[in-house]
Amino acid sequence: MPDQPVRDALTESLAHQVLGRLADVQGPYFGDFGGRFVPEALIAALDELETEYRKALGDPAFTGELARLHREYTGRPSPLTEVPRFAEHCGGAEAGHRVFLKREDLNHTGSHKINNVLGQALLVKRMGKTRVIAETGAGQHGVATATAAALLDLECVVYMGEEDTQRQALNVARMRLLGAEVVPVTIGARTLKDAINEALRDWVANVETTHYLLGTVTGPHPFPEMVREFHRIIGEEAREQILERAGRLPDAVAACVGGGSNALGIFNAFLDDDAVVLYGFEAGGEGVDSGRHAARFSGGAPGVLHGARSYLLQDDDGQTLPSHSVSAGLDYPSVGPAHSWLHDLGRAAYEPVTDDEAMEAFRLLCRTEGIIPAIESAHALAGALRLGRRATQEGRTGQVFLVNLSGRGDKDVATAGRWFGLLDDAGTHDAGQDAGHATEGDR
Amino acid sequence: MSGTTGTAAPADMAAPATGSRTGDRIEALRAEGRAALIGYLPIGFPDVERSVEAVLAMVDAGVDVVELGMPYTDPVMDGPVIQRAAEAALAGGVRARDVLRFAEAVAEHTGGRVPALVMSYWNLVLRYGVDPFARDLAAAGGAGVITPDLIPDEGADWIAASDAHGLDRVFLVAPSSTTERLRLTAAASRGFVYAASTMGVTGAREQVGERAEQLVADTRAAGAERVCVGLGVSTGDQAAEVGRYADGVIVGSALVRTLLDDDTPWAARLDALQARTADLADGVRRARPGAASRGTRS
Numbered sequence: 001m002p003d004q005p006v007r008d009a010l011t012e013s014l015a016h017q018v019l020g021r022l023a024d025v026q027g028p029y030f031g032d033f034g035g036r037f038v039p040e041a042l043i044a045a046l047d048e049l050e051t052e053y054r055k056a057l058g059d060p061a062f063t064g065e066l067a068r069l070h071r072e073y074t075g076r077p078s079p080l081t082e083v084p085r086f087a088e089h090c091g092g093a094e095a096g097h098r099v100f101l102k103r104e105d106l107n108h109t110g111s112h113k114i115n116n117v118l119g120q121a122l123l124v125k126r127m128g129k130t131r132v133i134a135e136t137g138a139g140q141h142g143v144a145t146a147t148a149a150a151l152l153d154l155e156c157v158v159y160m161g162e163e164d165t166q167r168q169a170l171n172v173a174r175m176r177l178l179g180a181e182v183v184p185v186t187i188g189a190r191t192l193k194d195a196i197n198e199a200l201r202d203w204v205a206n207v208e209t210t211h212y213l214l215g216t217v218t219g220p221h222p223f224p225e226m227v228r229e230f231h232r233i234i235g236e237e238a239r240e241q242i243l244e245r246a247g248r249l250p251d252a253v254a255a256c257v258g259g260g261s262n263a264l265g266i267f268n269a270f271l272d273d274d275a276v277v278l279y280g281f282e283a284g285g286e287g288v289d290s291g292r293h294a295a296r297f298s299g300g301a302p303g304v305l306h307g308a309r310s311y312l313l314q315d316d317d318g319q320t321l322p323s324h325s326v327s328a329g330l331d332y333p334s335v336g337p338a339h340s341w342l343h344d345l346g347r348a349a350y351e352p353v354t355d356d357e358a359m360e361a362f363r364l365l366c367r368t369e370g371i372i373p374a375i376e377s378a379h380a381l382a383g384a385l386r387l388g389r390r391a392t393q394e395g396r397t398g399q400v401f402l403v404n405l406s407g408r409g410d411k412d413v414a415t416a417g418r419w420f421g422l423l424d425d426a427g428t429h430d431a432g433q434d435a436g437h438a439t440e441g442d443r
Numbered sequence: 444m445s446g447t448t449g450t451a452a453p454a455d456m457a458a459p460a461t462g463s464r465t466g467d468r469i470e471a472l473r474a475e476g477r478a479a480l481i482g483y484l485p486i487g488f489p490d491v492e493r494s495v496e497a498v499l500a501m502v503d504a505g506v507d508v509v510e511l512g513m514p515y516t517d518p519v520m521d522g523p524v525i526q527r528a529a530e531a532a533l534a535g536g537v538r539a540r541d542v543l544r545f546a547e548a549v550a551e552h553t554g555g556r557v558p559a560l561v562m563s564y565w566n567l568v569l570r571y572g573v574d575p576f577a578r579d580l581a582a583a584g585g586a587g588v589i590t591p592d593l594i595p596d597e598g599a600d601w602i603a604a605s606d607a608h609g610l611d612r613v614f615l616v617a618p619s620s621t622t623e624r625l626r627l628t629a630a631a632s633r634g635f636v637y638a639a640s641t642m643g644v645t646g647a648r649e650q651v652g653e654r655a656e657q658l659v660a661d662t663r664a665a666g667a668e669r670v671c672v673g674l675g676v677s678t679g680d681q682a683a684e685v686g687r688y689a690d691g692v693i694v695g696s697a698l699v700r701t702l703l704d705d706d707t708p709w710a711a712r713l714d715a716l717q718a719r720t721a722d723l724a725d726g727v728r729r730a731r732p733g734a735a736s737r738g739t740r741s
Contacts, residue, residue, distance in 0.1 A: 207619065
């Protein structure tokens with residue numbers, strides 16, 4: 001009988017034989033997860049989308065145009081930045097860990113979202129549709145969609161929970177500047193999940209002219225697979241860059257996971273590198289025990305929401321539970337089915353990061369490196385700090401961590417200002433002596 | 444026109460002749476020369492007690508088949524009226540298992556004459572357990588389940604459970620469904636196929652989709668024995684129009700709307716519900732003049 005590590009390796013190689021390359025698994029199912037739990041009215045459109053997207057990815061005219069846009073418009077490849085001053089806090093300077101950031105924050109529109117949006121918007125043109133609809137929470141995906149719609153001359157309607165339109169008023173104005181119509185959603189919890197419900201209702205009614213430009217790796221097949229394909233460029237670039245800069249593969253890759261598109265995008269290139277450990281950091285909110293979080297893997301169970309079977313925050317009856325996070329982009333009760341699959345397969349580990357931990361990492365990156373991250377991405381940074389401490393405690397030194405910096409934090413300055421008490425007595429207040437974060441109602 | 448021969452079974456026959464309680468009921472009405480009126484109400488609105496009253500009042504006013512809606516946090520196939528009612532029902536504490544009480548109440552009240560179908564978004568059934576839900580619903584006297592976000596392709600567990608417990612399973616078709624999907628759905632359904640009259644969500648409309656009649660014909664041609672039409676029907680005249688070509692007319696939002704106004708006394712709301720139901724029941728009765736008792740589909 002082989003010992004445990006050998007057996008694990010055998011199991012893993014068996015999984016590879018059965019599944020082929022994990023990076024290329026196709027829907028509708030990722031293991032037990034995914035599928036198409038949607039009204040029949042949408043099936044014809046989903047079939048058309050699947051056919052068109054597969055054809056497009058095999059068509060040099062399409063892939064060439066997308067590559068050109070990424071080069072000339074998005075600003076790809078995004079840089080890889082080593083952050084040594086931040087790394088000193090990652091398990092102690094003497095441990096010699098190195099941290100590299102994949103700078104998706106430097107893309108046009110300020111996040112990884114543009115990768116997927118440009119891909120889908122080009123598909124919309126191919127399919128001859130003239131109108132796109134999208135959901136948005138913090139506004140990042142809405143802004144990216146409005147941007148692509150302006151560029152490619154498409155009518156654009158963005159659904160946004162009323163509560164989010166108030167929390168992210170600047171992004172509402174940004175979308176309107178770009179020519180999009182922003183529709184506040186006033187039913188249900190009035191957040192991202194309700195915006196998706198409303199977008200699905202619009203899509204059912206207008207599917208002949210309209211494409212639902214879904215913003216993450218959730219939803220009915222083919223969205224989880226297709227959105228992964230449009231984001232796999234993140235990991236492919238990062239893998240090449242880190243091999244060149246560090247001379248080897250990273251020990252671990254860290255990303256934040258809301259729906260999970262940035263995480264899947266960077267994980268994908270490393271899924272078949274068994275030595276690279278993959279970590280997804282979910283929103284732990286005020287702590288998993290508090291019930292106010294978006295930690296689907298710690299506090300959820302498999303279920304169906306928005307067309308896919310995946311881990312889900314739900315009550316005993318199967319009603320969706322409200323999620324909570326300081327970061328609107330992670331504030332979603334379910335998660336992309338590919339992550340549920342990687343979780344159950346043991347190929348990726350998912351851990352919650354609390355609001356407090358994320359905000360501390362947010363501030364640390366600002367101070368040590370002059371980079372203001374999105375609060376979403378700050379969850380990945382906090383996760384990397386935890387991985388560094390853990391490595392040091394376990395006696396591992398000189399670890400190489402790759403962190404996906406999925407977005408920039410301009411949109412979060414007001415939230416951070418309130419959190420750290422930087423907005424009172426402007427000009428005289430010493431940010432270093434912050435008054436502690438603001439009260440609940442201000443978040 | 445393909446489909447059944449039209450030799451309908453008596454409604455009170457012990458074993459369902461069509462293999463389906465709802466199917467038998469619709470066939471019996473077909474023998475009377477008319478379409479079935481299928482009335483929807485969400486359970487637990489405005490609360491469980493009053494909602495049982497409302498369902499029974501609707502039955503007394505003339506619905507032939509009851510559709511019991513399970514309130515859900517994310518009802519993507521429903522328009523504003525049903526969304527509001529579902530939200531209020533959930534806020535009032537209705538539980539998924541309460542639907543069993545409603546199925547029992549309808550079965551007792553009508554001596555099993557009026558089949559009660561549950562309309563549920565799939566996660567509620569998944570969470571309860573597909574087979575346990577089918578078992579408990581059958582034991583409570585329920586006839587089957589309408590599944591707005593479950594397509595037959597994803598329904599293997601449900602197909603097995605509904606077979607095991609003798610329940611109807613009503614899948615939906617839409618104007619966008621291909622011929623191949625109409626065939627698949629017709630073959631997987633038992634009781635009837637639910638034809639969505641239009642591309643859209645539930646709610647009253649000025650006109651029932653003009654594609655509805657064609658969709659019913661196409662669904663029959665794809666092998667469905669019974670096709671009922673839902674989405675957008677709110678008046679007796681619309682019920683008469685749809686009842687001309689469909690085996691059943693499904694009404695939801697127009698009935699729910701009669702109960703929504705909190706400022707109206709409950710008894711007056713029940714009166715409005717019964718008046719609306721009676722108008723719709725009259726509509727299905729005048730849809731096919733001269734067809735009564737011929738026992739065959741015209």
